[in-house]
Amino acid sequence: MTTQVTRKLMRVVFIDTVAEALATNAKLAVLTADISSPFFNEARARYPERVINVGIREQAMIGLAGGLSLAGYRPVVHTYAPFLVERPFEQIKVSLGHQDLGAVLVGIGSSYDDLPRGRTHQSPGDVALLDTVPGWTVHVPGHENEVEPLLRKAIAGDGRVYLRLSDKVHSEAIPLSDGFTVLRRGSAGVVVAVGPVLADVLAATSTMDATVLYTSTVRPFDHAGLRAAVVASTPNVVMVEPYLRGTSAHEVAEALGDVPHRLRSHGVRRDQEVRAYGSAADHDRLHGLDAASLAESIAGFFDGRSDGRENAG
Template sequence: MTTQVTRKLMRLVFVETVVESLSTNSKLALVTADISSPFFNEARARYPERVVNVGIREQAMIGIAGGLSLAGYRPVVHTYAPFLVERPFEQIKISLGHQDVGAVLVGIGSSYDDIPRGRTHQAPGDVALLDTVPGWTVHVPGHEDEVEPLLRKAIAGDGRVYLRLSDKVHSEAIPLSDGFTVLRQGGAGVVVAVGPVLAAVLAATSTMDVTVLYASTVRPFDHAGLRSAVVASAPNVVMVEPYLRGTSAHEVAEALGDVPHRLRSLGVRRDQEVRAYGSAADHDRLHGLDAASLAESITGFLEDGEASR
C-alpha cells in the first residue's frame, strides 16, 4: 500500500507562519501589494495597524516598510519577486539600505514559475540585483519544510533578509545550515546546487565522481565551506543556481582567490530574453537546468579539465 504524502506550497507555509507570528509578536507588521492579500483578510481585520495592503503601489510598499522599521516594528513585505525587488529597487536602496533598517522581503514567482503571466512576472535577476547593495541575507529554500524555520529566524532578527520562494521543490528536506551541506563526496570536482535545482543536480550527477554541496542560504556565501570541499576534491567547480547564470561567480572567485581553479556557472541564460510561454519545465530545458542538460554540461566541463592536464 502506498502512503500519499500531502505537501504544502511554500507560499502557504509562509502565510500560515506569518499569521501565527502576528498573534504572538506585537512588533511584527505585514505589508502587501495585492498579491496574496486575501490570505490575510482575517489578520488584517484583527490587526489593522500592523497588516497593510497598499494595492499595486510597490514603491510605497517598501517605503512604508522602511518607516515601520524606523518606528520599531519588524516588517515582512510580500509580493511577486519582480514587483518586490526590481520595480521598487530605488526604495530598497534608500528606504532600507541607506537608512540602515531591516525588513524581511518574501517573494514568490522565482525566476519563471508563473509562465502564463509572461515576462512581467519573472525575476531571474533578483539576487544579482540585491548583490549591488550591502547587508542582505538571501535564502533560497528548495523544500517547503525549509520555509518556516528560515522565516522565523528572519522575523526574530533585525537585518535585511530576502526569502525567495518557488513552486519548484525537491523531494526531501535537507537539514538547514548557514552554509553548504555536503550531500555526496567525490574526487573529480565540486557541484553546488542552490535551493530548487537540487533534484535535477542529484539526478544529473548520480553516476559522477563529484562532491555535491547544497545551499538554501546563498548570502552570506559560505566561502570556507566551498574552499574546504574543493581542497578535498579537485579544483573544478560547477555552480548551479535557479536565477541568472554567474550570479555567484564573484563569490566563488573570492572563496578560491589563492587556489587555481576552473568554474562553470549554470543558471538562467543571459544571452537572450526568452519570449516563449510553454511550461516551467520547458524553460528549464531551454536554460539547461533540466537533469539531462546538466549532466551534459557537467560531464563536458570535467572532461575538458582532464584533457587540459
C-alpha cells in the same frame, strides 16, 4: 499500502507562518501589494494597524516598510519577485539599505514560475540586483519544510532578508545549515546546488565521482565550506543556481582567490530572453537546467572537453 503525504506550497507555508507569528509578536507588521492580500483578511481584521495592503504601489510599500522599521516594527513585505525587488529597487537601496534598516522581503514567482502571465511576472535577476546593495541575507529554499524555520529566524532578527519562494521543490527536506551541506563526496570536482535545482543536480551527477554541496542560503556565501570541499576534491567548480547564470561567480572567485580553479556557471541564460510560455520544465531545458543538460555539460567540464569559459545551455 503506501501513505500519501500532503505537501504545502511554499507560499501557503509562508502565509500560515506569518499569520501565526502576528498573534505572538506585537512588533510584527505585514505589507502586501494586492498579491496574496486576501489570504491575510482574517489577520487584517484582528490587527488592522499591522496588516496593511497598499494596493499596486510597490515603491510606497518599501518606503512604508522603512518607516515601520524606524518605528521599531519588524516589517514582512510580500509580492511577486519583480514587483518586490526590481520595480521598487531605488527604495530598497535608499529607504532600507542607505538608512541601514531591517525588513523581510518574501517573493514569489521566482525566475519563471508563473509563465502564463508573461515577462512582467518573471525575475531571474533579483538576487544579482540585491547583490549590488550590501548587507542582505538571501534564502532560496528548495523544500517547503525549509520555509518556516528560515522565516521565523528572519522575523526574530533585525537585518535585511530576502526569502525567495519557488513552486519547484525537491522531494526530500535537507537539514538547514548556515552554509553548504555535503550530500556526496567525490574526486572529479565540486557541484553546488542552490535550493530548487537540487533534484536535477542529483540526477545529473548520479553516476559521476563528484562532491555535491547543497544550500538554501546563498548570501552570505559559505566561502569556507566551498574552499574545504575544493581542497578535498579537485578545483573544478560547478555552480547551479535557479536565477541568473553567474550570479555567484564573484563569490566563488573570492572564496578561491589563491586557489587555481575552473568554474562553470549554470542558471537562467544571459545571452537572450526566452520569449515563450510553455511550462517551467520547458524553460529548464531552454536554460540548460534540466538533468539531461546538466549531466552533459558537467561531464564535459570535468573530463576536459570544455574549459568552462563558454556557457552551457
